[in-house]
Amino acid sequence: MxxxxxxxxxxxxxxxxxxxxxxxxxxxxxxxxxxxxxxxxxxxxxxxxxxxxxxxxxxxxxxxxxxxxxxxxxxxxxxxxxxxxxxxxxxxxxxxxxxxxxxxxxxxxxxxxxxxxxxxxxxxxxxxxxxxxxxxxxxxxxxxxxxxxxxxxxxxxxxxxxxxxxxxxxxxxxxxxxxxxxxxxxxWARNRVEAALMGLLMLASTIAILTTVGIVWSLFSESVNFFRQYPLSEFFFGLTWSPNFRGGSELGFLPLLWGTLYITVISMIVAVPLGLFAAIYLAEYASKRVRAWIKPLIEVIAGIPTVVFGLFALVTVGPFLRDYFAQPLGLGNSGSSVMTAGIVIGILNIPFISSLSDDIINSVPQSLRDGSYGIGATRAETIKQVILPAALPGIMGAVLMAASRAIGETMIVTMGAGAAAKLSLNPFEAMTTMTVKIVGQLTGDTDFASPETLVAFALGITLFVITLALNILALWIVRKYREQYE
Structure with a gap:
């Protein structure tokens, strides 16, 4: 059976x-x-x-x-x-x-x-x-x-x-x-049932904690094996990424870190203004009828699979940037670029920032708005000088969490930014990120015990630490500067 x-x-x-x-x-x-x-x-x-x-x-x-x-x-x-x-x-x-x-x-x-x-x-x-x-x-x-x-x-x-x-x-x-x-x-049936349900809830939380511990341990243990075979200083301070399973690999981490941060910054430049302005409009200017239509339409973006965004970057955004910006300006002739991936990831993050910021702005007490209007402030002045300062910690937390999401994106980068690990300031050149190389080093017929494969775990634990630090920073900002209202 x-x-x-x-x-x-x-x-x-x-x-x-x-x-x-x-x-x-x-x-x-x-x-x-x-x-x-x-x-x-x-x-x-x-x-x-x-x-x-x-x-x-x-x-x-x-x-x-x-x-x-x-x-x-x-x-x-x-x-x-x-x-x-x-x-x-x-x-x-x-x-x-x-x-x-x-x-x-x-x-x-x-x-x-x-x-x-x-x-x-x-x-x-x-x-x-x-x-x-x-x-x-x-x-x-x-x-x-x-x-x-x-x-x-x-x-x-x-x-x-x-x-x-x-x-x-x-x-x-x-x-x-x-x-x-x-x-x-x-x-006492009720007491027994409630005790059993309490035990199930505790078991569920324990499984979640143990899963996190297992993830960290799997990354850490294999990373230790990698650093036993490859010098730690050359990994973290190397300027060349050139894995070679036949030997002589150069596994410098900095080109991948640069590509990851470059794409993340561009995505935040796109996502933060658009997402924040959309949230302000929905919370402070839009009527209930307009809000009922626009908010779900914005949030539909969050439900689109990232592979579809990758195709959008590959077929539409990349050729557009190449034909109308990169080639006329003499900055390159490739449709795969940092700018392509950054713009598309920024569009992906718009509903994330917009939705969280909208909820945070709506949580600001109406009494603060009424007090501002009572002393003669306009709606724009109230938003700028009262509402945004009160909601700023939560908005910053949403932005940092969106940055963590951008850092971990893989499919859009693979299809929109290419796979070249390099250090360059040109946003119209193809580059790559840590997540793409993690996938690349673990796929195919490879020797799992070789440093060229184990480097994926070193990249994974490094990426984990970076995103964890951003999430902790976001929580710290929210808790330290959060406004308490009665």
Whole structure:
């Protein structure tokens, strides 16, 4: 039984538990809810949670542990030469899992019986042709050891999956039975349900924290491996980016940092005035009817995929800047440039700044506006001297968060700015950013242990630190200069 089917059974059991728990509580109270400690619905939710949560936790633990134990048992059947080092073991197990999955699909699709699949171990002649005839394709030659391991993998997985379904569903039934046995008029069902929900909320927050810790640790650990192979000073102060998997790489970080900051600055020059002016108009000048139309139209931009913006930069903005600005001014003849990517990322960030600034401006108390108007100030003077100073910390926070988003943009830079890592002041030249090179160094057939690949993690941890610093700065500005109103 698959994991999805087990989850569906548990959900059905939980739904049945809700109905049975509620009806049992009403039955024991003589259909008089006043005699119950909690509302009838709480007894139902208690039974539902008892049937679902312990079984789900057991299923999650099982799913995590099962592949480890199965791989350990299958590895014991393989020759030592095929599992001599982690890389060889991973390649061998990938073939084993692929072959086992192909055999499962062939048997499930009726193209092969279980007996025919088992006979492949003894009748190994032309096994590749037999597998290809039932739709099982492998990227490398099949040998008897891999085939035997794949069949062992299938048998163990099938047995373990059967017992997984039995034990997990049994745990759900036992939980439901205990919940129904505990259901009595004086049972504190509401307290138990609220405690369970509190635990789920704490678990959700813990998972979020642990995810962040895992991200940082994965970046940090691989970055340490990189700096063991490549000098830290040459990475952070090098002026040349020229990776070469055959050796002699120059992995200077500064050209990528320059391209990242250059594109970010141009995007902010575009996004901040347009976004802020749009927010001021929507908050202070637009009527309710106009606001109801314009605000959603602006925010539609935020829902457009970045790859579409990348195509817009590649097909429209880049050629336009090249034909009407770069070539006439003698600054270049390429459609891919810092200016192209910066303008398009700025357009992408307009709704982000506009929406946040609009909310911040609207949060300024109306009494401040009325006081300004009362002493004879015009609307423009009120906005300039009262509203914007009061909303400035929040607006600065929105701008810095938008800058973090611009720093992390990849697709638009790839399609609009090119991939050249260089130090140049010409905004119409092709440059690139750290995010683009992170993707480039981790794609393709590369040696994962080489510094040319591990440099992606060093770039990632550096980018993480930069964006984290910007976000902390934004929060510090908001908290330090935030106006408190009664």
């Amino acid at each position: 698959t994991v999805l089917l087990v989850i569906l059974v548990l959900l059905a059991l939980s739904a049945a538990g809700f109905v049975l728990g509620r009806q049992r509580a009403l039955l024991l109270s003589g259909r008089n809810p006043r005699l119950l400690h909690s509302l009838p619905g709480y007894y139902g939710w208690h039974a539902a949670l008892m049937a679902l949560i312990p079984a789900m936790l057991l299923l999650i633990l099982w799913v995590i542990v099962q592949p480890i134990l199965v791989q350990r048992d299958v590895t014991d059947t393989l020759p030592a030469a095929m599992v001599s080092d982690p890389a060889a073991l991973e390649l061998t197990m990938a073939d084993v899992r692929r072959l086992a999955g192909g055999l499962d699909a062939a048997v499930a699709g009726g193209k092969m019986t279980e007996q025919e699949a088992a006979m492949l171990r003894t009748e190994f002649t032309d096994v590749r042709g037999k597998l290809a005839s039932v739709g099982v394709a492998l990227g490398s030659d099949v040998n008897k050891d891999v085939l035997a391991a794949a069949q062992e993998y299938r048998e163990i997985t099938k047995t373990v999956s059967f017992w997984r379904a039995v034990i997990v569903i049994g745990a759900g039934v036992i939980g439901l039975g205990l919940a129904l046995a505990w259901t009595k008029p004086d049972f």
